[in-house]
Amino acid sequence: MSDKKVTLTLQGEAPVELDVLHGTLGQDVVDVRTLGAQGLFTYDPGFTSTASCESQITYIDGDEGILLHRGFPIDQLATHSNYLEVCYILLNGEAPTQAQFDDFCTTVTRHTMIHEQITRLFHGFRRDSHPMAVLCGVTGALAAFYHDSLDVNIERHREIAAFRLLSKMPTVAAMCYKYSIGQPFVYPRNDLSYAGNFLNMMFSTPCEEYVVNPVLERAMDRILILHADHEQNASTSTVRTAGSSGANPFACIAAGIASLWGPAHGGANEACLRMLEEISTVEHIPEFVRRAKDKNDSFRLMGFGHRVYKNYDPRATVMRETCHEVLNELGMKDDLLEVAMELEHIALNDPYFIERKLYPNVDFYSGIILKAMGIPSSMFTVIFAMARTVGWIAHWKEMHDDGIKIARPRQLYTGYEAREFSSQLKE
Ligand code: CMC
Numbered sequence: 001m002s003d004k005k006v007t008l009t010l011q012g013e014a015p016v017e018l019d020v021l022h023g024t025l026g027q028d029v030v031d032v033r034t035l036g037a038q039g040l041f042t043y044d045p046g047f048t049s050t051a052s053c054e055s056q057i058t059y060i061d062g063d064e065g066i067l068l069h070r071g072f073p074i075d076q077l078a079t080h081s082n083y084l085e086v087c088y089i090l091l092n093g094e095a096p097t098q099a100q101f102d103d104f105c106t107t108v109t110r111h112t113m114i115h116e117q118i119t120r121l122f123h124g125f126r127r128d129s130h131p132m133a134v135l136c137g138v139t140g141a142l143a144a145f146y147h148d149s150l151d152v153n154i155e156r157h158r159e160i161a162a163f164r165l166l167s168k169m170p171t172v173a174a175m176c177y178k179y180s181i182g183q184p185f186v187y188p189r190n191d192l193s194y195a196g197n198f199l200n201m202m203f204s205t206p207c208e209e210y211v212v213n214p215v216l217e218r219a220m221d222r223i224l225i226l227h228a229d230h231e232q233n234a235s236t237s238t239v240r241t242a243g244s245s246g247a248n249p250f251a252c253i254a255a256g257i258a259s260l261w262g263p264a265h266g267g268a269n270e271a272c273l274r275m276l277e278e279i280s281t282v283e284h285i286p287e288f289v290r291r292a293k294d295k296n297d298s299f300r301l302m303g304f305g306h307r308v309y310k311n312y313d314p315r316a317t318v319m320r321e322t323c324h325e326v327l328n329e330l331g332m333k334d335d336l337l338e339v340a341m342e343l344e345h346i347a348l349n350d351p352y353f354i355e356r357k358l359y360p361n362v363d364f365y366s367g368i369i370l371k372a373m374g375i376p377s378s379m380f381t382v383i384f385a386m387a388r389t390v391g392w393i394a395h396w397k398e399m400h401d402d403g404i405k406i407a408r409p410r411q412l413y414t415g416y417e418a419r420e421f422s423s424q425l426k427e
Contacts, residue, residue, distance in 0.1 A: 006030050010040075025059050025068075027051075041410045048307075051232075053240065054402070057090060057394050058231040065311035069229060070094070078318045083224040083387075084108060084194050087166060090229055090394040111167035112188035112197065115145040118172075122179045131176035131382045132261045138172050140254030150248045158400055161249040162393045170194065173386045174201030177379050195220035198386070203374065215329040216373055219322050223369065226315040226362055227384050229391030235259040235266065239392040240399050244407040249396060256392045257385045263302070266363075266388070269380040272303035273367030276336045276343075285343050293352045301347060303364030310357035319365040326369050337368050 004020035019031040029051045032042050044050045059068040067074040070089050077086050088096045088104050125134050149160040175185050186201040196212040204210030238259035242252040260266035279288050291299040347353045
């Protein structure tokens, strides 16, 4: 929809009129699509001012700290829904009826097993590999096992791939962990919930029954909900870019996993826990805060700041509550939680953080919860990837449903002009 125009005037040239598009919520965008044909490109490294696509899935108001999935506020979903219902909402746009939900759960639950030969694939990795490296490799390799439905131009194939990814990701994620500690893989159990099944595959062994603690199961479910989608972040944009060439969905999700791994993105939860461990006591906090503010020091407070949120990340609020619930249930007093809360308090009252609107993000408390559950920090980003898979798929499907156009950005070239080549190698 467009009723406003922007006029671009280049000295000595005729003005160019550009449409201004309005969404249902959020900023208007200037439609620059016609500029390229006129020999002009826009320049925006890091996409700080660029809407890369149109989407109906997730809305974020970073100034107000609002996150909506298909219009539903994240705190309501985290409190009154469950992960699979949120998956249904993200993928289909509406909250399911009971019958639709039951069908959806049955399909997800019936596809949790993976091809047995994939277990051999794991054995090609070193045991001390980072689980994210293994997850990335194995997810990409799934295309070699499920090539019966890989025609991305067929809607039914896209749907089958979506269910396979959603169903099998916890199985693969838990296998990454079991492989790293030298324990046998645990097969999925379809009588358990999505989160309960994952915890069972992580912690049960053939020699001892593992009973899923309902408080931990609920906490895991919440962690999954809070990480399910976050509009056009780096990994989601990566999935869309990879998918724009018509690449198969497993390759696209593997690309998303690779992007997520970086410490500025999903890798922050692991880095945040490492930082809290390094700080170790509240007495050391001022030194770390001083370093975070020092322009000559590359250290940053992990779990703080966000490209879009310039207010408290609404996911961090729920995560903080869940953190207390889990520690209470386990009867644990975690020194790191004390460090985290004091660090948050000090940073939120420091002019450096206030002026730059740096608040705790989703990763600030998640590591403490996962650690209390007995999950090693190397698995934190794997769990983030497992949770985000539904968001990636929802965006990948939406892109295909809307009609794909290959993502092909241009550049501001600042290299050499054309010059003569003469080899300097010895004859
Ligand atoms: N600690 C100290 N200073 C910071 C921090 C931080 N965590 N984050 C930003 N700043 C400063 C930065 O130095 C800059 O200062 P100045 O204006 O004086 O140069 C200013 O704040 C703006 O920072 P920016 O790097 O331009 O902001 P950005 O939008 O490009 O980066 C970010 C966003 C999330 C990469 C960054 O805040 C960061 O590195 N945070 C720590 C890593 C982290 O927790 N990431 C998880 C993000 S949430 C989960 C997810 O989406 O995956």
